[in-house]
Amino acid sequence: MHNSFLEQINIKGHLTIHKVANGEEELVYDEDNVITSGFGYSLSHLFGLAGGTNITDYQIDRFQLGVSGHQGAQVSSTFELSGPLSSVDEYTSTGDSNLNAFESKQYKNATTPNAIFSKIPFTKVTKIDSRSARYTIFIDEDSCNNLTRVSDEVNLNEIALFVKNPTGDTVNEISSMAAYRYFSNIRKTNQFGLVFRWTITFG
Numbered sequence: 087m088h089n090s091f092l093e094q095i096n097i098k099g100h101l102t103i104h105k106v107a108n109g110e111e112e113l114v115y116d117e118d119n120v121i122t123s124g125f126g127y128s129l130s131h132l133f134g135l136a137g138g139t140n141i142t143d144y145q146i147d148r149f150q151l152g153v154s155g156h157q158g159a160q161v162s163s164t165f166e167l168s169g170p171l172s173s174v175d176e177y178t179s180t181g182d183s184n185l186n187a188f189e190s191k192q193y194k195n196a197t198t199p200n201a202i203f204s205k206i207p208f209t210k211v212t213k214i215d216s217r218s219a220r221y222t223i224f225i226d227e228d229s230c231n232n233l234t235r236v237s238d239e240v241n242l243n244e245i246a247l248f249v250k251n252p253t254g255d256t257v258n259e260i261s262s263m264a265a266y267r268y269f270s271n272i273r274k275t276n277q278f279g280l281v282f283r284w285t286i287t288f289g
Contacts, residue, residue, distance in 0.1 A: 097121045099265045100285045101245075107278040115269045119284070122164050124193065124262035128252035138254025146211075146264055146286070148190075148203040148248045149223055151177070153233060155244025155268035164266050166194050167244050170201065171230070177204050179276075182228040191260040192248070198260050203248065217289055221247060223282040230274045241271035245282060 103115035131137030132144050154169025171177055177187035185204045192201035210222040223245075233240050246266045251259040265286065272280065 096289050097125065098287045099267075100287075101267045101269070102283045103269060103272075104281045104283075105272075105278050106281055111281065114272070117267065117269070119265050119267035120160050120162055120164065121265050121286075122246075122263050123162050124165055125249065125264040127193070128249040128262050128264065131252045131254075137252045140254070143249075143251040143254050145250050146221060146247050147206050147208075147250045148261060149206060149221075149282075150201070150203055150246050150248065151225075151230060151242055152244040152246075153235065153240040153242060157268060159244065159266065160268050165263055166192070167246055167266075169235075169240075169244070171233070172202060174202060176233060177202065177230060178228075179231040180228045182226075184224065184226045185229050191255075191258045193253075193260050193262040198258075201261075203261065206247075214285065218285055218287040221282075221284045221286070223284070225274070225280040225282070227276045227279050229279075231276050233274065239273065241273045242280075243271045244268050247284060247286075 099119040099121055101119045104111040105114050128144060150167055150170045152167035152170045159168050174187040177185045187204045189200055189202055191198045206221055206223060212220045214220055247264045248261040249264050250261060252262050253260055
């Protein structure tokens with residue numbers, strides 16, 4: 087149902103990733119992304135008057151990064167990252183990080199477990215035209231560094247955008263995945279930052 091809903095309103099997405107060092111940007115990734123059924127789930131609550139009554143509940147205002155992305159996850163039915171960062175400390179790395187990471191609830195196939203997100207500042211959401219908006223996510227030199235799993239170094243290789251709280255839950259915000267992208271491995275260190283520019287277009 088949610089996938090057919092997305093097809094009817096024709097939402098598309100595109101992601102670019104730049105490495106930033108010494109004030110210079112280097113393009114390292116440039117691909118379309120998958121709009122996931124969680125976006126349809128969110129919009130069906132909005133248009134069906136079945137969810138939150140505050141329009142801010144339907145904003146895309148947070149993201150997750152992960153380390154276990156793969157091509158098989160690049161489908162509209164994906165509702166969670168394969169290996170999301172699992173703590174605030176993994177996002178912030180040091181006290182100088184620019185990220186606002188926090189714990190909240192995530193809609194996962196009819197369950198709502200805790201998950202870690204990072205906010206997308208309102209100032210980093212740009213209206214491009216009447217149909218498109220761009221979300222700019224900056225991972226500075228002090229964020230997401232030297233990640234490991236069971237003492238083994240791991241790479242960032244997946245990212246997702248989330249709708250804030252489409253059901254309008256008044257106890258806990260329950261976020262739903264709106265878009266997903268698996269990308270080439272990036273071993274994040276304090277030698278560079280990353281800029282993700284994610285454009286969502288309607289119709």
